[in-house]
Amino acid sequence: MTQTLSRVLDASLKLAVTLSCGAALAALSLGSAVAAAEGPAKARAPAEPVIAGGKPQRLIVNPTEDPSRGFAVTWRMEAGAGKGLVEYAEATPGPAFEDAVQTVMADSEVIQYVPRNGPPVSAIAHSAVIDGLKPETLYVYRVGDGRAFSAWRQVRTAAASAKPFTFLYFGDVQNEVESHGSRVMRMARRLAPEAALALYAGDLINRSDADREWAEWFDMAPDLHAELLTLPSPGNHEYGPPVDGRQPLAPQWRQQFTLPRNGPAGVSALSETVYQVDYQGVRFLSLDADAISDSPELADATLKWLEARLTDNPNVWTVVFLHYPIFSTAKGRDNAELRAALEPVLQKHGVDLVLQGHDHTYARGRKGGPVYVVSVAGPKQYVGGDREWASRKATGVQLFQAISVDGGELTYKAYTATGALYDAFRLSKLARGKPARLIDLAPKSAELDLKRAP
Ligand SMILES: [Fe+2]
Known part of the structure; x- marks a missing residue:
């Protein structure tokens, strides 16, 4: 007015x-x-439409170590923006929550560098951990600099103990992220609107430091990133060419994600790439496959950490996710050293599910305990290998997975970009440490075992 x-x-x-x-x-x-x-209007400070520093961009929520008590928020603003802050409150059916808003100031980092790919980048990265929250409670939050704000977003904290929930899993998106990848993301939200978490098994983008590609990754699913706790694991495409004998992680990784720093103690190279999250009866463990393959020291640190996390695990279910497959699915590929290092540990400790990417094909099979899955969410598709270990396989299909856990049952469903159910199974177990029984629920009539090569 x-x-x-x-x-x-x-x-x-x-x-x-x-x-x-x-x-x-x-x-x-x-x-x-x-x-x-209607009574006196509440004095609100609406976000101004045009501000130096622009609007918040690349908004994402990540889990903290205890997702029943908090969550982490990360976003970016253009140079010139003010100090970053998060406002949050318990959600109410209408705007009444605005009377109870609390504010947390963000940690901020000036981003200024020239990537190998693309124009110079100049921005401010903000992140904040919201802590001390109530379990199993819906919160609203928004981010900004006190002048420009995001929309109010909603995130639910986890229950403090085991309780049914659903999580999403995406293999490599990597290429044509917005034009092709977003289709899969939208279908995932339509078919599993109840999902609380989203796991990415690496190669989120193609060229590690190409900022435009990261912008696309955020633009492909802004609602999903801002409202589902995101658990990314890095792939080889998040690493650049070697510098001093070691491949550098994309600078965007730690600027754009705020992940639990509970990986191998004192190993900064694995900070926020190797981490653990316990969520309602499931232990999720992200491994940095590229680091394991690239460095014996990092592989050793990872294995020790993994052993400890699998030994000291009170959860009924355990899900490990990493980029390189323990059992390859693409023609001519094999990760023998990775398999030799990891498979005995995964088997010994009764890991239930190993979710992977990299091979741009699909396969699911069980080998000596864990169920191994390789999947691809993006349009780049390879020719499938023999995959004699797999009971279900595909090439030429973009997929996502909705995986639900309910007490002693874990139900896995893989859907195509068109929303067709391609694969499904259920794991059933009486208690932690007991081997799970697999019930194959794959639709027999689906004409989706596509043989077409790219
Ligand atoms: Fe890869």
Whole structure:
């Protein structure tokens, strides 16, 4: 209303000023009458539409080590923005939560570098951990710099103990992320709107430091990133060419994600790439496959950490996710050293599910305990190998998975980009440590075992 009046007054040099002003004032006075009839309006500070520093971008929520008590928020603003902050409150059916908003100041980092791929990047990365929350409670939050804000977003904290929930799993998106990848993300939200978490098994983008590709990754699913706890594991495409004998992780990784720093103690190279999250009866363990393959020291640190996390595990279910497959699915590929290092540990400790990417094909099979899955969410598709270990396989299909856990049952469903159920099974066990029984639920009639090569 104020803006209408101001626009009208700006036109006051014109002959029509009297009439326009009169109409505007009449409208203003009508508005006041309505407001008076409904009671005093609450004094809110709406976000300004155009501000130096722009609007918050690349908004994402990640889990903290205890997702029943908090969550982490990360976003980016253009250079020139003010100090970053998060406002949050318990959600209410209407805007009443605004009376109980609390504010947390963000940690901020100036981003200024010239990537190998693309123009120079200049921005401010903000992150904050919201802690001390109630379990199993829906919260609203928004981020900004005190002048420009995101929309209010909603995130539910986890229950403090085992309780049914659903999580999503995506293999490599990597290429044509927005044009092709977003289709899979939208279908995932349609078919599993109840999902609380989203796991990515690496190769989120193609060229590690290409900032435009990361912008696309955020743009492909802004609602999903801002409202489901995201658990990414890095792939080889998140690493650049070697510098001093070691491949550098994309600078965007730690700027854009705020993940639990509970990986191998004192090993900064694995910080926020190797981590653990316990969520309602499931232990999720992200491994940095590239680091394991690249460095004996990092492989050793990872294995020790993994052994400890699998030994000290009170959860009924254990899910390990990493980029390189223990059992390859693409023609001519094999990760023998990785398999030799990891498979005995995964088997010994009764890991239930190993979720992977990299091979741009699909396969699911069970080998000596864990069920291994390789999947691909993006459009790049390879020719499938023999995959004699797999009981279900495909090439030429973009997929996502919705996996539900309910007590002693874990139900896995893989859907195509068109929403067709391609694969399904259920794991059933009586208690932690007991071997799970697998019930194959794959649709027999689906004509989806596509043989077509790319
Ligand atoms: Fe890869």
